[in-house]
Amino acid sequence: MSNPASARARTLIAVAIVPVALATAAPASAGTYRAAICNPDLGARHPDATFERSSRHYRSDASCEVGGDGLVVSHDAHTSGAGTWAAWVVRSPDGTAISRLSVSAAGRAGGGNVPELLGGTVASLTPFAAPAGHLERFRWSGAGANAFAARLRCRRRSGCGPGRGARIRIKRVAVALDDRVSPRLRLDGSLFATGSRRGVQALAPSATDSGGGVRRLLAQVNGQPVTARMTSCHIVDRIATRLRPCPRAAGASFAAATASPPFRQGPNLVRVCAVDYAATTAANRACAQRRVRTDNLCPVSGVAGGATLGARLRRKRGRAIVGGRLLDGNRKGVAGGRVCVATRVRMDGIAERIAVAPLTDADGRFRAWLPPGPSRTIRVAYWPSTATALERYLRLNVPAQPRLRLRPAHPIENGSRVRFRVRLPGPASERRRVRVQARAGRRWLDLRMGLTGAGGIYRARYRFHATTGRRNYRFRAVVPSQAGYPYEAGKSKVKRITVLGRQ
Template identity: 30%
Template sequence: MRIGCTGFDGAFCPGGGGLGAEQMIFAAHFLLEDLSNPVPGTPTGALAKGGVHRGTESVTFTATDQGSGVYRGVIEIDGVPVHREIIDANGGKCADAYPADPDPFQFVNRVPCKLSANGTVRFDTTTVPDGPHEIRISVEDAAGNRATVFGAEPVTIQNGPVRSAPAALASPAPPPDALTPPSPIGRPLAPPSAARTITLTATAPGAKDDMVRSAYGRRVPISGTIRNADGNPMSGARIDVTTLLRVPRAKARTQRPITTDASGAFRYLLPAGPSRTITFAHGAGPAAKTSIDVRVRARLSLRLSRRKLRNGSAARYSGTLAGPNAGRKLVDVQVIVGRQWRPVCSARTTARGRYACRYRFKRTFRTTRYTFRARVRRQETLPYEPSQSVRRRLTVLP
């Protein structure tokens, strides 16, 4: 491979120009940015339905993408990803190039996955405890952008034996005057409403499809209502609250319960923190349960060791990724060239979320002012959404 002489901004080369060097490159890492979400079609299959689920079930859907291609189907139970499956391997191209690395979005090809793919995702429900849950099925592209295919929908997982209630002892027939009186239209009155017919709803400002995005450090106000089978508000009803961190193998935390007012309404102020799924429940049964998925953008800082330096000198880029689970996360420092952000250096954070990397300027032959930012991408064990730091500027003299 033959290379010439240039800088970040396409600066000129000194002397007579032409080829300045000849170099053989055996390997290189490039960071490609893709901000578009995949677009899923209508799903089919037993898994894309409410009700009771048993054994291994599947969902089939088609999805398209405009950037890196359709990568994986993701199944979330109660807000936590529990299963991921590649939609179409694309001849082996649509697969993580470094499986031993914690970053699953590393590929050999620029567009590793198909821009339109149809596939089936299978899920073994026996890996989830029996009982009421909430399921969401998403499609993910090769850059980590997601779109919802199905849900979030309340379901019941039932793989164990169903316990039947003991038969009641026979009793003599009631006298005629004890029979259920007829209704005005001549039909028996309906039996009392069961707990499963209770309707519980919750929402937050700006929420869409039970999901709301929030900036780091902000509290999220959530409001909701609960109504009985007749549609009447239930005043004084107890609402149980649990929160679940959006990382694998997280455990739900029970919060202080709240009580509805006279109009059957309740309010809950979620404290500032990482991305979480907040679940509100009344009694037992999936119909008396609802969740809000709160996605919080990461807070990332960037500091430059110098504001001005000469060509041939090095700059140090450092900062902090705030919040829990911030250790061992990948942070990229980028420079803007024209209208595109290009990589400068990358580093992994320490246990306290701190990072640092260096870059030596060697090809700036006229006074140039560069603009930098730090960016954290979506990572499986990071309970925050992708974000970037404020921009910093550095002047390089020839």
């Protein structure tokens, strides 16, 4: 009599009675690796193979050492019902698929029991070979498979007799696995805490992967690699000795020295990647990036007790002034507190600079003039200790002030040319759009337009051809707001030229 079949056993029984064709859908892009089962040359045992049966009249044996028979299924002296079976089953990890396999197998039929090798999905395993006699090498390839089985099955409709010689055994199983799932990544650590960071901070990534497992954790700062961690995996000569050779979950803790390159004062881009296992560089990866602001240049205040920091920006005589107040927990001014005013030009890759570090007065107030320059982000910080800071952010928008020059500077006759020379303030003033406009009544009309060249200079010409009498023409240069140029839209002073036309 056979035991009640488990859900897994019922699935295999149904497959044995009603074979289904293997899936043929093309696999998705994936990292591929090879794995070995029951291969004594590589030290691979059989922890990823399970013995399953629908009748207790089938027996198993496992000997994967040198000289061993491998994984064996045999039938005892009792009779078994039609369709009963036992098998060594190999299932690929979640998110992976078996694309190829090869196996050394031998088998013997007896008493109505037949040996067979099957491949495909767990729900639709299909026989692809019937081993007999001595060990032979069998191969299978396909798409979308996630299981392989070496099975001994009662195929006789009236049931199977003792069949003591009926058996199947396999050894040196080699599978190629396509890993279709990327790892999941999480970022922790004090480096990602709110506010500016200074000194040594913790960078603690962790990842999980249901396929081949997590192989590496990599960290970059501003596009430069800074550290990596390689996990311990079951790999021999680039062949995995477990179907999931690397840990399903892995983590690391790195000490990030924010005062050393490639970190820079101000905003930094920290990118962390988790990579699963593959035999080549085509491994799946998951990456996450965070903006981290570092501040190792602002001084730590010698006076603690500040709880609230206020700051505002205003202009006076064409210059910018930052002012504010430092208050304690009782809303009273903190005197003698060191406040840091830092500026950063709003361009990628530009480090922050400390403009001034004033002390608060007896009422907790401070004021500082900012040097002239392009549009900037202003950060006002108060560090009561090295652990944390009070910070306020302001935006200083500066319009571009191009310089327009006309040549010649003296009056010219109709039919002559005027030469325009426009210089834009730096930085990043090359290949910027410029328009030269002429005044026509109450409107300004575009006369010439183009891009600046070396040194942020744009040159153009115009010939006067319809001037009568003596006329004064007015011109200006206009610069629109544009990506990568740290200025708002602006215009030059108006320049004039006198043209003497026909009388």
